[in-house]
Amino acid sequence: MLLKRSRGWEINQNKVTDENLFLNRRNFIKSIAAGAVLAPGFSMMAAPVKAAKIIPSADPNTSLYPASRNRSYTVERAMSDEYDATTYNNFYEFGSHKSIYRAAEALETRPWTLAIDGLVEKKQVLDFDALVHKMPLEERVYRHRCVEAWSMVIPWIGIPLANIIEKLEPNSKAKYVAFETVYRPSEMPGQRKRILKWPYIEALTMAEAMNPLTLIAVGLYGQDLLNQSGAPMRLVVPWKYGFKSIKSINKIHFQESQPKTSWNMSASNEYGFYANVNPEVDHPRWSQSRERRIGNGFFGAKQPTLMFNGYQDEVAHLYQGMNLKKYF
Numbered sequence: 001m002l003l004k005r006s007r008g009w010e011i012n013q014n015k016v017t018d019e020n021l022f023l024n025r026r027n028f029i030k031s032i033a034a035g036a037v038l039a040p041g042f043s044m045m046a047a048p049v050k051a052a053k054i055i056p057s058a059d060p061n062t063s064l065y066p067a068s069r070n071r072s073y074t075v076e077r078a079m080s081d082e083y084d085a086t087t088y089n090n091f092y093e094f095g096s097h098k099s100i101y102r103a104a105e106a107l108e109t110r111p112w113t114l115a116i117d118g119l120v121e122k123k124q125v126l127d128f129d130a131l132v133h134k135m136p137l138e139e140r141v142y143r144h145r146c147v148e149a150w151s152m153v154i155p156w157i158g159i160p161l162a163n164i165i166e167k168l169e170p171n172s173k174a175k176y177v178a179f180e181t182v183y184r185p186s187e188m189p190g191q192r193k194r195i196l197k198w199p200y201i202e203a204l205t206m207a208e209a210m211n212p213l214t215l216i217a218v219g220l221y222g223q224d225l226l227n228q229s230g231a232p233m234r235l236v237v238p239w240k241y242g243f244k245s246i247k248s249i250n251k252i253h254f255q256e257s258q259p260k261t262s263w264n265m266s267a268s269n270e271y272g273f274y275a276n277v278n279p280e281v282d283h284p285r286w287s288q289s290r291e292r293r294i295g296n297g298f299f300g301a302k303q304p305t306l307m308f309n310g311y312q313d314e315v316a317h318l319y320q321g322m323n324l325k326k327y328f
């Protein structure tokens with residue numbers, strides 16, 4: 001393919017507020033999604049080609065982006081390229097391969113509601129746009145590690161989950177919080193297949209949910225989330241394998257018992273409830289001691305996996321005294 005990669009984040013760092021640059025990059029990705037990007041000069045030759053379609057952002061909250069970076073959360077590794085982060089994705093609702101970014105355009109992200117129920121004072125249905133306007137947004141650069149042993153470094157924009165939970169007032173019986181992705185087989189072709197038991201469900205202990213690292217992401221690379229990244233809101237739990245970071249959430253449920261979660265139900269010997277990144281606990285079918293950095297090429301040098309994905313200081317206390325080989 002003749003696609004030109006956008007430059008690395010570091011190079012563009014001081015252009016973070018350059019709206020045009022972002023819009024151009026974003027529209028570039030969206031026009032690939034619309035199937036309309038051609039090599040320059042190629043359009044004359046190919047007969048039935050659609051004109052490049054610029055799809056405007058579906059997000060009415062563009063004034064909220066970019067958000068200012070919280071410098072307490074930075075990563076010594078280089079930022080991943082936005083192109084990689086938005087074209088190499090896991091989102092099984094749209095297919096069990098990495099190139100789901102075109103298929104994900106079918107998801108209707110407005111209006112979007114978030115239902116809050118279970119053991120909580122303020123049971124309610126929130127409107128996403130109202131929520132995102134009420135809570136201050138911040139940017140945080142986090143490591144992102146998939147259980148498949150690849151990794152990226154991503155600048156998320158989001159709201160600490162604890163700030164949302166405090167407002168909802170869960171009662172003292174609530175020990176866990178579960179999250180659900182929308183169930184819309186008409187828009188999500190993967191949900192018409194039994195790859196997983198739909199809808200996708202993930203969960204955290206209350207202590208994990210309240211940890212300052214846990215984020216509800218509503219954007220990345222200075223803008224709102226694209227569908228493939230889990231628009232309009234997804235979880236980001238950077239010390240756990242990526243499958244815990246559930247996308248396109250429309251329900252949060254507080255409960256006393258440990259929720260049944262999608263990957264754990266499909267193969268509990270491979271995908272534990274905790275799923276903390278741990279170089280010493282291998283997946284039954286592959287080693288977790290090293291990881292492939294997306295953007296380095298398939299044969300690029302691998303790097304060592306970090307305990308709790310490098311967030312040991314922030315989260316190790318949550319698991320003190322636990323046998324991490326048993327509770328993996």
Ligand SMILES: Nc1nc2c(c(=O)[nH]1)N[C@H]1C(S)=C(S)[C@@H](COP(=O)(O)O)O[C@H]1N2
Nearest residue numbers: 089090091092146181200242243245246247
């Ligand atoms: N609803 C839903 N959320 C999901 C997934 C999914 O298939 N469906 N995949 C998970 C996995 S395995 C990973 S690694 C991350 C990938 O996030 P990214 O595509 O933004 O890198 O999303 C997670 N969230």
Ligand SMILES: [Mo]
Nearest residue numbers: 146147242243
């Ligand atoms: Mo993953």
